[in-house]
Amino acid sequence: MTKSKDGITIYLDTERSGTTYIKLRASIEIDGTNVNKRVSTGLIYNDDNMSLIKEEARPLFYKKLGLQLEEVVSLNDFLVDALDYINMNVNVETGRDREGKLKRYVLPFLGKQDVKKMTAAAIEKWQMTLLKNEVSPDLVRRSKRILKRIFKRAILLGYRTDNPVDATSLIRETNKGVHEIYSRDEVIKMIAFADPWLKTYILVIAILWLRTKVR
Numbered sequence: 001m002t003k004s005k006d007g008i009t010i011y012l013d014t015e016r017s018g019t020t021y022i023k024l025r026a027s028i029e030i031d032g033t034n035v036n037k038r039v040s041t042g043l044i045y046n047d048d049n050m051s052l053i054k055e056e057a058r059p060l061f062y063k064k065l066g067l068q069l070e071e072v073v074s075l076n077d078f079l080v081d082a083l084d085y086i087n088m089n090v091n092v093e094t095g096r097d098r099e100g101k102l103k104r105y106v107l108p109f110l111g112k113q114d115v116k117k118m119t120a121a122a123i124e125k126w127q128m129t130l131l132k133n134e135v136s137p138d139l140v141r142r143s144k145r146i147l148k149r150i151f152k153r154a155i156l157l158g159y160r161t162d163n164p165v166d167a168t169s170l171i172r173e174t175n176k177g178v179h180e181i182y183s184r185d186e187v188i189k190m191i192a193f194a195d196p197w198l199k200t201y202i203l204v205i206a207i208l209w210l211r212t213k214v215r
Contacts, residue, residue: 008061039061119164151164
């Protein structure tokens with residue numbers, strides 16, 4: 001026994017006549033239930049037929065069962081069309097930035113999943129994985145917005161009726177990386193060592209109690 005490239009088990013069966021045929025076996029979903037099915041390809045075993053079956057086992061398997069093979073549209077495959085759509089009214093730099101975020105933060109985790117069947121739970125797991133890997137909440141939010149646009153395209157093309165991103169939890173802004181208000185001693189030290197032009201800037205910050213954020 002061996003496996004085709006699309007996961008169907010290939011095995012050989014020799015009849016009483018001595019002829020060996022190539023047969024297929026797999027578990028498939030029919031009316032919501034997983035069932036095990038076996039079919040004969042009708043092809044005699046030889047190297048050429050085995051090479052053919054290894055490449056195209058699943059379409060033949062479904063055809064022999066009289067079933068229509070459901071099209072799988074992975075996020076990787078769908079991206080070419082989706083990028084043209086989401087970058088339609090933006091400049092080149094913004095388009096490249098979006099594509100870069102997808103390739104770095106989205107596709108390594110979700111690229112092989114079927115656009116038509118991807119769930120909110122899968123997207124929730126993806127965003128949690130990024131956060132655990134210390135990707136900033138801001139980057140995760142922006143990548144998530146791009147993903148939401150991709151699913152809008154999927155809805156437009158009839159692949160889905162809903163946007164799974166809408167059902168995921170929001171990523172809240174944290175105070176990580178935000179400096180507290182400068183203390184009196186800190187202000188005095190900064191003024192003491194600052195150039196004359198910078199002293200005014202420091203005083204303005206201190207008087208207005210401004211905070212700075214690290215990005």
